[in-house]
Amino acid sequence: MNDLIxxxxxxxxxxxxxxxxxxxxxxxxxxxxxxxxxxxxAVTIALLVEVDRDGVVVSQGGGWPAPLGIxxxxxxxxxxxxxxxxxxxxxVLLYAIGQPGAERNHVGFxxxxxxxxxxxxxxxxxxxLFNLFVAFEMxxxxxxxxxxxxxxxxxxxxxxxxxxxxxxxxxxxxxxxALIYAATGTVNMADLAGxxxxxxxxxxxxxxxxxxxxxxxxxxLFPLFFWLPDSYPIAPxxxxxxxxxxxxxxxxxxxxxxxxLFFPADSRPAKLLLAMATVTMLVGILGAIAQGxxxxxxxxxxxxxxxxxxxGLGLFSVAGLxxxxxxxxxxxxxxxxxxxxxxxxxxxxxxSELSRVGGLVRTAPVVAVLFFLPAxxxxxxxxxxxxxxxxxxxxxxxxxxxYVVVGVSLLVSLLTLFSLLKIWAGVFWNPATEAPxxxxxxxxxxxxxVLMVLPTAALVIVGLGIAAAAGPIYALSxxxxxxxxxxxxxxxxxxxx
Amino acid sequence: xxxxxxxxAAILFGVGxxxxxxxxxxxxxxxxALLSHGGNVLMMVSGRRGRAPIIGTGDPSTFSDxxxxxxxxxxxxxxxxxxxxxxxxxxxxxxxxxxxxxxxDVADRAVAAGGYxxxxxxxxxxxxxxxxxxDLHDHAPAxxxxxxxxxxxxx
Numbered sequence: 001m002n003d004l005i006x007x008x009x010x011x012x013x014x015x016x017x018x019x020x021x022x023x024x025x026x027x028x029x030x031x032x033x034x035x036x037x038x039x040x041x042a043v044t045i046a047l048l049v050e051v052d053r054d055g056v057v058v059s060q061g062g063g064w065p066a067p068l069g070i071x072x073x074x075x076x077x078x079x080x081x082x083x084x085x086x087x088x089x090x091x092v093l094l095y096a097i098g099q100p101g102a103e104r105n106h107v108g109f110x111x112x113x114x115x116x117x118x119x120x121x122x123x124x125x126x127x128x129l130f131n132l133f134v135a136f137e138m139x140x141x142x143x144x145x146x147x148x149x150x151x152x153x154x155x156x157x158x159x160x161x162x163x164x165x166x167x168x169x170x171x172x173x174x175x176x177x178a179l180i181y182a183a184t185g186t187v188n189m190a191d192l193a194g195x196x197x198x199x200x201x202x203x204x205x206x207x208x209x210x211x212x213x214x215x216x217x218x219x220x221l222f223p224l225f226f227w228l229p230d231s232y233p234i235a236p237x238x239x240x241x242x243x244x245x246x247x248x249x250x251x252x253x254x255x256x257x258x259x260x261l262f263f264p265a266d267s268r269p270a271k272l273l274l275a276m277a278t279v280t281m282l283v284g285i286l287g288a289i290a291q292g293x294x295x296x297x298x299x300x301x302x303x304x305x306x307x308x309x310x311x312g313l314g315l316f317s318v319a320g321l322x323x324x325x326x327x328x329x330x331x332x333x334x335x336x337x338x339x340x341x342x343x344x345x346x347x348x349x350x351x352s353e354l355s356r357v358g359g360l361v362r363t364a365p366v367v368a369v370l371f372f373l374p375a376x377x378x379x380x381x382x383x384x385x386x387x388x389x390x391x392x393x394x395x396x397x398x399x400x401x402x403y404v405v406v407g408v409s410l411l412v413s414l415l416t417l418f419s420l421l422k423i424w425a426g427v428f429w430n431p432a433t434e435a436p437x438x439x440x441x442x443x444x445x446x447x448x449x450v451l452m453v454l455p456t457a458a459l460v461i462v463g464l465g466i467a468a469a470a471g472p473i474y475a476l477s478x479x480x481x482x483x484x485x486x487x488x489x490x491x492x493x494x495x496x497x
Numbered sequence: 498x499x500x501x502x503x504x505x506a507a508i509l510f511g512v513g514x515x516x517x518x519x520x521x522x523x524x525x526x527x528x529x530a531l532l533s534h535g536g537n538v539l540m541m542v543s544g545r546r547g548r549a550p551i552i553g554t555g556d557p558s559t560f561s562d563x564x565x566x567x568x569x570x571x572x573x574x575x576x577x578x579x580x581x582x583x584x585x586x587x588x589x590x591x592x593x594x595x596x597x598x599x600x601x602d603v604a605d606r607a608v609a610a611g612g613y614x615x616x617x618x619x620x621x622x623x624x625x626x627x628x629x630x631x632d633l634h635d636h637a638p639a640x641x642x643x644x645x646x647x648x649x650x651x652x
Contacts, residue, residue, distance in 0.1 A: 130568050137575045144582055153593045160522055160599050163583055167529045167576075168517065174536035174572050181565060184542035268614055290608055 004050065005059045005072050008082055008121035011036050012154060016114035029110040030097055037090040041119070044086045044349045048079040052476065055494035056483075058127070059143040066127075068191060073127035075490055076480035077325055081253055082124040084329050087462065088336045089117045089267060090430035091455040094237035095332045095340055098451020099347070106149050116142035116242070120345050123250045127494055129180065129187045132254065133173050136218070140166050143247060147235045155234050164232035176210045183207075189261055190494035193487055197264045202293035204267040211258045212269065219251030221310065222280040225303045229287065232302075233295035233352075233386045237343025240295060244302050245336030249328055256324065270307040271313030278405045281307030281412040288419040294342045294427060297419050298335070301378070305331055311409060312393050315400045321481035326474055330377070330385045330466055337374040337459040341367060344448045345427055345458065350436030354426030357436060361428040364447030368428045370456050375424065377463055379417035385466040388474060433457035502542045509535030522597040526580060533576040540569040564624040 015036030022028035026355025051057050051074050061070035074082070093113060119139025126132050144166070148159035181187055183203060184195040196204060213224070220228040228248070232240050260269055291297045309331070312324025342352060348364045349357030361368045377384035380391075390413060397406035446453045466473060483490065509531050516528025533559030548555060587597045 021639065130571075134571060134575070137579075141575075141579060141582070144579070148586060148589075151589050151593075153590075156590045156593060160583075160586055160590070163579070163597075164525055164529065166516070167579060168532065169582075170575075170579075171513075171529070171532040174533065176537055177553050177568070178536060178540040178543045178565070181540070181568075187564075187568070200628060296608075327594050 003059070004043060004047050005057050005074050005125055008040050008047070008086065008125065009118050011040050011043070012114040012118035012121065016111040016118070019111040019114060019447040020108075023107050023224045025415065026107075028362060029107075032113055033110045034090070034097075035088065037093055037117060040086045040117065041083075041090055044079065044083040044121075047074055048076075049154070050085045051076055051079040052479070056311075056490050057492050058497060062263075064219055065497075067186050067191040070131055071127035071188060071190070071494055072125050073190070073490065073494055074125055075483050076476065077253075077256070077484060078124045080325065080329060080476065080480060081249070083315055084332050085120050085124065085246055085249075086117070087331055088459070089113075089120070089242060090236050091459050091462075092242045092245075092340070094455040095452050096236075097240070097471070098453075098455070099236075099238060099343065101236050101448075108145065112142045112145045112149075113242075117145065120250060124253060125154075129189055129192065132171070132189075133177060136173070136250070136254075137170060139250065140170070140248065143243060146239045147231060147243070149236070149239070158231040158234040161227050163468055165217060165227040169214055170202070172210075172217075173214045175352075176207070176214055179210070180207060188494070189257075190206065190487075190491040193261050193491050196262045201267055202324075204263060204305055205269065208259065208263050208267060208269050209272070211262075212255060212272070215251045215254040215258070217251075218257060219248050219306055219310075220303050221306060222276050223281055225280065225284065226308075228303055229299040230297055232299045233293065237339060239337035241336045241343065244298065244339050245332045248302055249309075249332050250308055252306060252328060255310065256313050256321070256484065260316075261322070261487045261490065265316070268316060270314050270316050273310055274405050275400060277307045277311035277314055278408050279307075280304065280310065285412045285415040285419065289415060289422070292426075294345055294354065294357075294423055296338070298338055298342060301416060301419060302335060303357055304416065305378070305413070308390070308393060311405055312389075312396065314405075315396050315402065316485070317396055317400055318481045318485060319392065319396035319399060319477060321484050322478040323389050323396050323473065325477040325480050325484075326392065327389035329473065329477075330389055330463075333459055333463045333466060334374045334378045334386060337463060338371070338378065340452075340456040340459065341371040341374070344370065344452060347448050347452065349427065349432075352454050353434075353437075354423065356432055356434045357427045358430050358432030359428075360447075366445070366453060367447040370402060370453070370460055371428070372424070374463055375462050376417075377467070379420055380413050383467060385463050385470070388467070388470040392474065399447075421428050435487055470496060499542055499546075502538055505520070506535045506538040506542070509538065520598050522590060522599055523600065526583050526587065529583070530576065530580055533572065537569040537572055540572065617618050 013169055015032050018032045019029045022032065047057065057074045059072045060066060116139055119135050119142060122135035123132060123139060126135055133192070144159065144163050147162055148155050177187060180192065183199055186192055186195060190247050196207065217224045232243055234241065281304050284307065288297045288300035288304060291300060309324045309328050312320045312327060344367045345357060345360065346352045348367060349360060351357050374383065377386040380386040391408060394406050397409070513528045513532035513535060516524045516531065519525060544565035547559050547561035550560035550563040590597045
């Protein structure tokens with residue numbers, strides 16, 4: 001069954017190749033992409049079930065034993081992320097097919113999107129630090145193309161910022177890998193876990209901070225977040241949705257993986273992480289409140305909510321990490337849904353600026369419902385999926401005596417609600433005060449093309465499902481957190497199968 | 498040898514950082530290339546020095562470490578591809594705007610300026626409603642135009 005772990009990376013790459021070959025027929029491209037991603041969803045669900053039942057699944061590339069071969073590893077956290085990621089990728093693909101725009105006008109969209117999917121899966125499943133770099137590059141190169149697809153002037157402008165900042169992060173990543181290899185003589189993650197703990201404490205701390213900076217740029221942590229609200233809103237809305245939902249979370253995954261696996265308890269930068277989490281939450285949400293555009297408010301919200309996940313990590317307790325894992329799962333789904341409804345708003349109202357759209361609660365009531373549920377969920381209103389991880393985080397923070405960060409997180413929840421209600425009031429309730437940029441589409445009862453509304457509705461239902469199954473998912477997150485804090489089974493599974 | 502390479506990496510990082518802080522995309526691209534070269538040189542330094550690592554040509558303990566070389570090669574290929582993409586972006590920017598300067602976040606500037614503008618406008622409107630003689634003040638330039646026209650006629 002170890003071959004299962006290769007499929008989430010291999011299938012999208014094969015699909016991308018097929019998609020390039022069938023470039024003449026848009027229908028064939030769509031069939032290939034949808035089939036591939038549906039298969040990946042099935043495979044990752046099977047993988048998650050297997051990992052949760054039998055423990056860590058390992059595959060050694062080419063049959064070379066670790067640390068020589070290229071290792072793929074799936075533990076509970078990685079399998080959960082890969083599973084949620086593939087579901088979101090499939091939903092967004094369907095939405096992109098339904099939307100007039102990006103996907104229909106560009107022959108390369110499907111193949112690049114599949115390469116992005118492969119990169120995301122590879123980042124979650126790799127067990128090798130250099131392979132993580134390659135997976136990141138695969139994902140980022142695809143994202144560079146997606147963000148500038150169309151080549152409009154504003155896309156080129158913000159695309160440049162995005163590409164340049166990502167490349168600086170990549171150059172830093174290569175440098176960090178070089179330094180780590182020089183100090184330890186290996187790039188296999190499980191092998192590194194043992195060898196880094198033999199280094200002097202100063203060197204260990206330096207590596208911890210270097211890795212935090214490298215992945216902090218990708219995850220948009222406080223001093224390194226400025227590129228995100230500039231570049232994300234410019235891309236076509238399905239592209240923005242998948243970036244918002246997944247790319248930053250891949251950064252968070254890498255931070256959690258490296259900080260817990262590599263470093264023993266005494267050289268983890270817990271205080272630094274908590275301080276960064278606090279400031280990230282505050283700065284992000286204050287930025288969101290100041291904006292006047294749906295996509296920009298949501299983009300600043302991403303920054304703010306990355307802080308919650310890092311807060312859970314910074315506590316370095318089972319409860320904190322379990323909350324962080326659950327929060328990441330919830331946030332991927334909720335945020336993608338919100339950006340997809342942002343695209344629907346743009347489609348229905350002709351603009352995403354609050355002053356140019358209005359009264360959508362009457363003209364497009366379905367879109368209003370599709371926005372309202374994930375918005376309340378993101379703010380952490382009780383019956384919805386955001387409440388459980390937020391409650392768990394606050395509980396874990398109080399247990400760890402981190403009162404400042406808990407207080408800030410509660411305040412930020414309130415401000416999140418405020419920023420989302422600003423969208424609600426501006427777009428759905430109040431009339432527009434200025435004319436929209438684009439012509440308003442004639443919409444039926446659904447409030448958009450069926451293929452745009454259905455995937456969004458499906459993701460809303462997944463979000464409600466997370467809320468309904470909060471008990472089992474939290475239990476799974478707790479098991480994942482136990483694995484993260486005690487990586488011995490992971491190391492044993494890779495090095496001594 | 499190692500010191501020379503380390504110094505080379507340091508210089509590449511320094512020059513690369515300077516170029517990245519420029520406004521023109523063409524300079525930023527060169528800066529990024531130098532930065533990634535710096536990373537690659539550092540990668541080469543991280544392994545053991547020695548003879549070419551070909552099995553059967555000698556004692557393996559005298560071989561150089563082949564892994565960092567393979568890693569650096571991968572990194573070079575990746576940075577080559579991305580540099581090509583960036584050059585295409587710079588060309589597109591030149592096509593569209595006649596320039597490859599990286600501009601500031603436009604929407605951010607609008608938000609920063611907008612908050613204050615709204616407030617001032619609303620204050621003035623309130624003040625205008627309170628002052629009936631403000632109409633005269635608003636039409637002040639009109640007589641000048643008439644005056645200019647008259648001057649023109651006289652000339």
